[in-house]
Amino acid sequence: MNHFEQIKALDDQYVMHTYGRFPVAVVEGKNARCTDADGKTYIDMTSGIGVNALGFCDEGWIRAVTDQLCKIAHISNLYYTLPCIQAAQILCQRTGMKKVFFANGGAEANEGAIKAARKYAFMKYGPGRNKIITLKNSFHGRTVTTLAATGQEVFHNYFFPFTEGFDFAAAGDLDDLKAKCAGDVCAVMVELVQGEGGVVPVSKDYIQKVAAFCRENDILLIVDEVQTGVGRTGSLYCFQQYGIQPDIVTSAKGIGGGLPLAAVLFGEKTENALQPGHHATTFGGNPVACAGAVEVLNRLDDAFLAEVSKKGAYITQRVMKMPHVKSVSGMGLMLGIELDEGLKAADVVRAGIQNGVLLLTAKAKVRLLPPLTIPYEQIDQALDALEKTLAEL
Numbered sequence: 001m002n003h004f005e006q007i008k009a010l011d012d013q014y015v016m017h018t019y020g021r022f023p024v025a026v027v028e029g030k031n032a033r034c035t036d037a038d039g040k041t042y043i044d045m046t047s048g049i050g051v052n053a054l055g056f057c058d059e060g061w062i063r064a065v066t067d068q069l070c071k072i073a074h075i076s077n078l079y080y081t082l083p084c085i086q087a088a089q090i091l092c093q094r095t096g097m098k099k100v101f102f103a104n105g106g107a108e109a110n111e112g113a114i115k116a117a118r119k120y121a122f123m124k125y126g127p128g129r130n131k132i133i134t135l136k137n138s139f140h141g142r143t144v145t146t147l148a149a150t151g152q153e154v155f156h157n158y159f160f161p162f163t164e165g166f167d168f169a170a171a172g173d174l175d176d177l178k179a180k181c182a183g184d185v186c187a188v189m190v191e192l193v194q195g196e197g198g199v200v201p202v203s204k205d206y207i208q209k210v211a212a213f214c215r216e217n218d219i220l221l222i223v224d225e226v227q228t229g230v231g232r233t234g235s236l237y238c239f240q241q242y243g244i245q246p247d248i249v250t251s252a253k254g255i256g257g258g259l260p261l262a263a264v265l266f267g268e269k270t271e272n273a274l275q276p277g278h279h280a281t282t283f284g285g286n287p288v289a290c291a292g293a294v295e296v297l298n299r300l301d302d303a304f305l306a307e308v309s310k311k312g313a314y315i316t317q318r319v320m321k322m323p324h325v326k327s328v329s330g331m332g333l334m335l336g337i338e339l340d341e342g343l344k345a346a347d348v349v350r351a352g353i354q355n356g357v358l359l360l361t362a363k364a365k366v367r368l369l370p371p372l373t374i375p376y377e378q379i380d381q382a383l384d385a386l387e388k389t390l391a392e393l
Contacts, residue, residue, distance in 0.1 A: 028056075045369065047370055051253045053296050054371060055374065068291035072287055077284065091297070095237055095240070098267055101279065103252075106250065108143075110149065111143060112250075112264040113189070116264065132167075136169065136170050138171075138191055138224075144159055144162060148165075172202065191224045191225075192228055193330060198364065208242065220247040228331075231300040232308075233308075233330075234308045234312065236305065261290065261293055309332055315328075324343055324393060355386075
């Protein structure tokens with residue numbers, strides 16, 4: 001029995017199988033290159049599903065979190081800690097938002113946004129104005145409430161009863177959204193690129209019209225940037241490329257650089273929506289995770305973000321010349337590859353593993369979310385492996 005088989009046997013015995021794992025046990029890595037338990041190397045085009053913004057074992061990030069570990073790892077939000085304040089300051093100054101609530105993951109951030117939107121409407125209009133409109137094909141998380149907010153019917157099963165108060169509008173159809181925004185609606189919640197929905201960008205013109213409609217009707221605009229945020233699309237947050245200023249923005253994945261961290265960013269309307277006792281989380285704003293976030297955010301300057309866009313364009317250009325590729329969607333280093341009819345994305349991922357590249361799926365597409373720091377040498381190695389994989393199908 002090799003090392004992988006030993007690891008898998010223990011996993012089978014002790015870990016609940018809520019994930020369809022691929023046959024790889026990763027033990028170490030540097031930037032986008034990693035090694036499995038039996039010594040095989042791969043180029044990682046997943047970054048932990050968009051989490052490892054600076055790749056594996058980034059030296060600056062390791063120093064930042066290690067220095068904080070040597071000071072204090074956790075104390076609770078009953079006391080002030082500097083990394084939490086520093087991360088919040090950077091986020092506000094670079095986004096035009098006013099206040100930040102730190103959480104642990106994307107679904108939790110979206111739960112916080114939902115609570116804040118309903119609290120804002122309750123305090124201003126009284127009970128009854130609590131419905132939130134999301135877009136069909138959206139994905140907002142796996143808690144009972146964020147599943148209810150997700151605009152994909154496949155997720156609306158098993159866990160009844162789901163939280164009430166959500167309705168779904170067709171992305172791009174402004175009339176449909178307006179028709180659903182009666183007097184009981186407090187917010188509209190959107191992804192600017194529908195990640196789990198197939199890496200589908202929502203049009204800028206549509207989003208700007210939605211933002212204007214929300215402003216005119218005092219409906220809050222929530223932008224879910226769990227996957228698109230923290231440099232992933234070529235700007236610090238994707239909404240900055242759409243020419244809008246949301247009332248609430250949610251963020252997670254890459255913000256901690258590999259540690260569990262999420263954030264809810266509040267604009268001028270909503271900065272006082274939540275008061276002591278209204279919302280909390282034990283580990284939110286953890287000093288070590290926030291120290292990692294400060295390092296990530298300080299690294300993502302204009303030159304860095306411009307390079308993310310250039311790398312995305314380079315990858316797109318190469319992939320479009322590969323066999324069985326119909327189109328490439330997305331922004332920056334958040335890309336989805338549409339395949340010829342009959343080819344399954346999951347089969348490409350499995351075959352890619354054999355050729356030394358780790359890939360993701362998003363519905364019928366192959367999804368690429370490499371570390372933002374991936375060098376061109378490793379990009380080329382990954383794309384060579386992907387091209388070989390597609391040619392063999």
